[in-house]
Amino acid sequence: MKILVIGAGGFTGSYLFRLLSEKYEVIGTSTHNKSFEKLELSQFNETYKKLKKISPDVIYLPAGITNMDYIENNPMNTRKINVLGAANIVNYCKESNCRMVFFSSDAIFDGKSGPYSENSNPNPISEYGRQKLEAENFVKKLKNSLIIRTSSLYGWDNRNLNFISRLIGSLKSNMEFKAPTNQFYTPTYVVDLAYAALKLLEKDLAGTYNIAGPDFMSRHQIALNFCKVFGFKKELVAPVKSPQLGQTAKRPQYAGLINKKAEKELGIKFRSLKEGLKDMLKNQNFNGVK
Numbered sequence: 001m002k003i004l005v006i007g008a009g010g011f012t013g014s015y016l017f018r019l020l021s022e023k024y025e026v027i028g029t030s031t032h033n034k035s036f037e038k039l040e041l042s043q044f045n046e047t048y049k050k051l052k053k054i055s056p057d058v059i060y061l062p063a064g065i066t067n068m069d070y071i072e073n074n075p076m077n078t079r080k081i082n083v084l085g086a087a088n089i090v091n092y093c094k095e096s097n098c099r100m101v102f103f104s105s106d107a108i109f110d111g112k113s114g115p116y117s118e119n120s121n122p123n124p125i126s127e128y129g130r131q132k133l134e135a136e137n138f139v140k141k142l143k144n145s146l147i148i149r150t151s152s153l154y155g156w157d158n159r160n161l162n163f164i165s166r167l168i169g170s171l172k173s174n175m176e177f178k179a180p181t182n183q184f185y186t187p188t189y190v191v192d193l194a195y196a197a198l199k200l201l202e203k204d205l206a207g208t209y210n211i212a213g214p215d216f217m218s219r220h221q222i223a224l225n226f227c228k229v230f231g232f233k234k235e236l237v238a239p240v241k242s243p244q245l246g247q248t249a250k251r252p253q254y255a256g257l258i259n260k261k262a263e264k265e266l267g268i269k270f271r272s273l274k275e276g277l278k279d280m281l282k283n284q285n286f287n288g289v290k
């Protein structure tokens with residue numbers, strides 16, 4: 001089986017690439033990282049030609065623009081990548097009978113009543129959420145495709161872009177870290193996400209699956225748990241409310257995802273935040289990015 005990971009240098013993409021490569025022939029892409037094939041989602045014709053040449057059996061698509069505030073300020077440019085770029089991959093898969101695994105987010109919900117199941121009604125309140133939902137709707141038209149929704153990912157990432165990486169950076173420098181008490185998620189260990197994404201494929205499952213940790217907690221609680229496991233001073237974590245962060249894009253208050261369907265059908269248990277953090281602590285030298 002030949003697998004293509006679009007965005008193999010990203011946070012999720014790098015873990016996926018590593019794991020899949022243990023068993024399968026895997027080709028990764030990046031817009032700039034020379035260890036991978038070059039692929040730019042907004043260049044539709046070039047991308048299509050490249051896919052034809054590679055001719056994969058399966059395409060994983062964790063790639064896209066993920067900075068919510070940047071997307072809010074740049075809806076047109078980012079839509080070209082996140083929505084139309086994904087639709088282009090769908091068209092290729094339809095024509096070539098290739099399986100597609102798309103990564104989506106709990107940001108498709110309004111955050112009034114999370115955590116959400118696979119059957120909850122989406123109602124995005126940010127441009128990022130709207131783009132993820134639109135892309136999902138394209139992917140859903142593809143028979144046999146998989147949509148993996150996830151929430152607040154954490155794990156080692158040497159680009160320091162995710163919440164925990166930024167937190168580590170601040171605490172190591174003894175700097176205060178502002179964490180909102182009114183944004184709730186189900187923190188998800190990136191290692192578990194990659195494993196579940198492989199198992200969903202191997203079990204030949206299709207449709208929408210929530211892949212998320214079992215804890216439902218605010219960013220502030222996530223940060224305090226981190227301090228406890230890693231031995232940082234919890235006084236450095238300042239409780240704030242969303243407006244104090246000056247974020248452009250609205251964040252859902254109660255987001256998060258219920259993982260029961262995936263746990264049952266895959267026969268696995270996703271790690272709690274404490275278990276995931278302890279695993280990170282054990283693997284301090286792990287570098288998720290190739």
Ligand SMILES: NC(=O)c1ccc[n+]([C@@H]2O[C@H](COP(=O)([O-])OP(=O)(O)OC[C@H]3O[C@@H](n4cnc5c(N)ncnc54)[C@H](OP(=O)(O)O)[C@@H]3O)[C@@H](O)[C@H]2O)c1
Nearest residue numbers: 007009010011012030031040041063064103105150152153
């Ligand atoms: N992180 C979270 O907490 C979270 C939560 C919920 C859902 N998700 C979803 O999970 C997926 C993975 O998230 P992540 O945090 O792992 O993402 P990430 O680290 O931001 O990685 C995004 C990847 O997209 C690639 N990319 C960006 N623009 C591109 C373009 N124009 N053409 C081709 N590739 C492009 C980047 O490639 P380069 O290496 O070339 O820059 C990078 O590898 C996303 O779909 C995201 O919406 C993430």
